[in-house]
Amino acid sequence: MKPSAAIASIRSLCSLGLPGEQLVPALLEALHRHIPSSRNLFDWTDPDGNLIRYYFDGPIDAQVARHYFEEFHNKREAEAMTGFRQSVMGRAVVRSAAELDNPAFFRSALYNEIWKPQGLHSRIEAIVRNSRDEPLGSLVLYREIHEQPFNAKEETLLGNLVPYIARGLEAEATLPHDFVVRGDRKAVLSISGEGELLHVSEDAHKMLLLSQGGITPETAGRAPRGSDYPTLALLAAQIRRNVGASRRQVSLTMDNAWGRFLFEAEPLAPAASGVEPQIHVTIQHHEPRAIAWRRALDSLNLSVAQREVCTLLRAGYSQAEIAAALSVAPSTVADHVKKIYTRVDVHSVRELCERLERASG
Structure with missing residues (x-):
């Protein structure tokens, strides 16, 4: 994808008016398409550069997380690289992969005890700041040992994306009410009749934390316990009350800044x-429909302008209204619509919207 298309895609995503907790997971996922990486991370900070909470691709390794925060974070980290707080409070916008591409780093305890066990080998980091030049957080893209290091073009692209990410995080947000299921965001666990946590799937710890408010250094480094999650005790109590009933399955839906979580x-x-006896529990994460629709739109072979036209068509604009909104000639919009229909293989706005809804649902 061309840099201009990548910028347009991220700019559009960051303009949806979503809470940062829902924007960041979608942003990290989208960045994989524009700057290929194995794992992405965002750390929220306060204005003084102190880590508040974070979100990353993949499951939580509680042992590694605890070891990092106890031994390295703003401590021994400085033996191998610029410390977290110093990096966030510094003047750099993007920290290059070349900073850590040296034998000393690969011999360090940080690399061998924290990075290597997670399959991480190289990174680029962007510091995101608000309009008052205060840090909002740190965005890190990682690659594995067998992958090529990030290059200068990718670092430049990341730097060009930072202003849009900052605006998205700083903008006034409203909680969405329309959600769709994310089939790949599902966790499974088992609990005792009293709600004690017995078994967890790989993503269960992370899903539980998100459903209860988010991931912090303290919660990520502690092995999950049933007593930490009142939802599990509530489910167990409902199961006990249903003894003898014809249907003993129960469900519970929780909405918070991270999205919707369906417990069954x-x-x-x-x-x-x-x-x-045990109780089998599944947790299904739902995301805002606006994110799912945007991802479906990005998957089509359309130009930046054609995607803008699609967005306005879905919003109910006529072709004349689209021309006025985009400050282009009506004939230009008509040409875009014709090409959209041909590429997507539809024949009307209704069919186009149905196609995108199917892809996003």
């Missing part, structure tokens, strides 16, 4: 004597 619980009977 079902009792499991012992398969053999001496085995304690």
